[in-house]
Amino acid sequence: MTYLELMGFGPTGWGPAMLRAAGMTVVVAVLGFLAGAVFGSLAAWAKLSRVRPLRWLADGYTTLLRGVPDLLVIYLFYFGGSAALSAVARMLGGQGFVGVPALLTGALALGAISGAYQAEVYRGAFLALARGELEAARAVGMPPALMFRRIVAPQVLRYAIPGLGNVWQLVLKESAxxxxxxxxxxxxxxxxxxxxxxxxxxxxxxxxxxxxAITTVSTYGFGWLETRSMRGVRRA
Amino acid sequence: MDLAFMAETWLALLAGLPLTLRLAGWSVLCGGVLALVLALMSLSRHPALVWPARAFVFVFRGTPLLVQVFLIYYGLGQFRPTLQAWGVWWFFREAYWCALTALSLNTAAYAAEIIRGAILSVPYGQIEAGRACGMGRLTLARRIVGPIALRQALPAYSNEIVSMVKATSLASIITLAEVTFIAQKLIAQTFRAVEIFICAGSIYLLINIAVTRAILGLEYWLSPHLRAAPREPPASEAAHA
Known part of the structure; x- marks a missing residue:
């Protein structure tokens, strides 16, 4: 069988299956990246907080998840998750082994890993904010939530785009x-x-x-985002 | 948490440590040599050298390491008769050599970019000054560009070594009995994922802390000119002399 017959879209071709699987790769990577954005922003917030135990907790999280092989983390979520679910099922009177859906495990594991990397990106981006802007927001009487929405979030996201692009590439490759x-x-x-x-x-x-192909398209995508987000910024 | 079980697990996992270290050490070494060659190729002005190096970096940084491992281990196995005819089958038959090849090629692509950036960061004035003193290309590379670029590359290279130590865990998928392989076996047998994760994770974390510390030490040792000057001896001692 030639390569084209094998990978093509004919009756014996694996083309459709491979394309569908590539779609699944993108789905699990996007879910993992979004979960990581949640974990990462929480960890970044904890790292920047004045409460010392919170800082320790967040530092512990990022050090651990960045220093341990991702495969181990995936095994932890896969086996640990089903062990925990089975225990819960036993308590509710069920029996036997309960598996966690693979997509959920994958997204959570990728989220936990990429969250550790995203935390550093968000923290760095927050520190790049001009202090005067936060002061000005407080001076005009913005409550914290409004200040976060109008002043902090838009700028942190802008500064974070290059770093987030790197994390996205990482997540995409980890998804394998x-x-x-x-x-x-x-x-x-x-x-x-x-x-x-x-x-x-x-x-x-x-x-x-x-x-x-997916990583190349993403590189261009993030490049476009970066240029677009910098529209209003004057550069030397 | 069962401490006796964890102690037992930790000892069982240590059996995989030599293989993990061997894979990480050799791949960083071979990958580093290849990376230097690739970096020099992409810095040369000759298109026949620049484009292969760029293509290599593009492909190996754009695809998952696990795909590279499978392509080399399972994919090349399909061409067994050809490889046997070339007399290289003994190499590609062994999971160990395949894992080592994939890891080395992968780290070479990342490290090539680190080295390229480091060489580009050498201030032009330094090179110009070297030339003005009449240094040839080799002397210039050995005395001026090499040391400055090395110092520049160290922090990023330390990250790359850490990610290589982590990447050795993929060798477990092609049946190499290193730390993650043993951990996965134990988890599947006992279903105590959390305890075993802590044990295996602590081993990797310790290796990575050691690597980071060692490179920080090397960086400190290589940059005496960036440290504060040692304090002047007290005046009384100076008066004695």
Whole structure:
């Protein structure tokens, strides 16, 4: 079978399956990135707070998650999550093993990992805000929530875009590890395909090309975002 | 939390430590050499050197490491007769060599960009001054560009080494019995994910703290000119002399 027959869209082609799997890769990466934005902004807030135990907690989180292999974190969420769910099910009178949906595990694990990286990005972006602007907001009597919405959030996001672009690329590539939980994303689909056709090379090569396409498009996307967010900023 | 179980687990996981360290050490070393070559290629002005280096970096930084591992280990296995004919099958048959190849190529792509940036950061005046003293290209590289670029590259390279230590865990997926492999086996047997995660994680964390500290030390040792001058001896001692 030629490469085109194998990866094409004909009756024996794996093209549609691979494209669908690439879609799943994007979905799990986006969910993981968004979960990471939640974890990351909470951790950044804790790191900047005046309460010492909160700072320690956040520092512990980022140090741990950035120093431990991501595969271990994924195993923790996968096995730990199902162990916890099974325990809850037992308490409710159920029995046996309860699995966590793979997409949920994947998104949460990617969120926990990328949150540690995003925390540093948000913290750095917040520190880049001009102090005078916060002072001015307080001086005109803005309550904290309004100040956050009008002054802090828009600027932090602007400063954070380059850093977030790097984290997004990271999440996209880490998402391949979610294949160990059985979620049919791009890499898992390639494993399935190469298992049933005994032609691993074309499948992994196609997977690599699709990943490359996604990362390349994202690079341009973030470049566009960065230029757009800097419209109102005068540059030397 | 069961401390006896954790102590036992920790000892069981230590059995995988030598392999983890070997994979990380060799891949950083081989990858570093290749990265230097790639960085020099992309800094040369010759398109036949620049474009292959750029393409390499683009491909290896744009795809997941696990895909690279699978492509080398399972993908190349498809061409077994050809590889046997070339006499390199013994290499690609072993999961260890495949993992090492993938890790080295991957880190080479990232490190090449670090080294390239570091070389570009050498102030032009320094190079000009070196030339003005009559230094040849090699002397200039050894005495001026090398040391300055090395110091510049160290912080970023430290991050790269840490991510390589973490990346060795992917070797567990192609059956290499390093720390993560043992951890995964133990979790599947006992379902005590949290305890085992803490044990395995602490091993990686300790390695990474050691690496970071060592490179900070190296950086300190390489930048005496950036430190505050040692204090002047007290006046009384000076009077003695």
């Amino acid at each position: 590890l979610i294949s160990v939980t059985g979620l049919v994303e791009l890499l898992r689909q390639s494993q399935i395909g190469s298992g049933s056709t005994r032609e691993p090379f074309p499948f992994y090569l196609t997977a690599a090309a699709l990943y490359l």
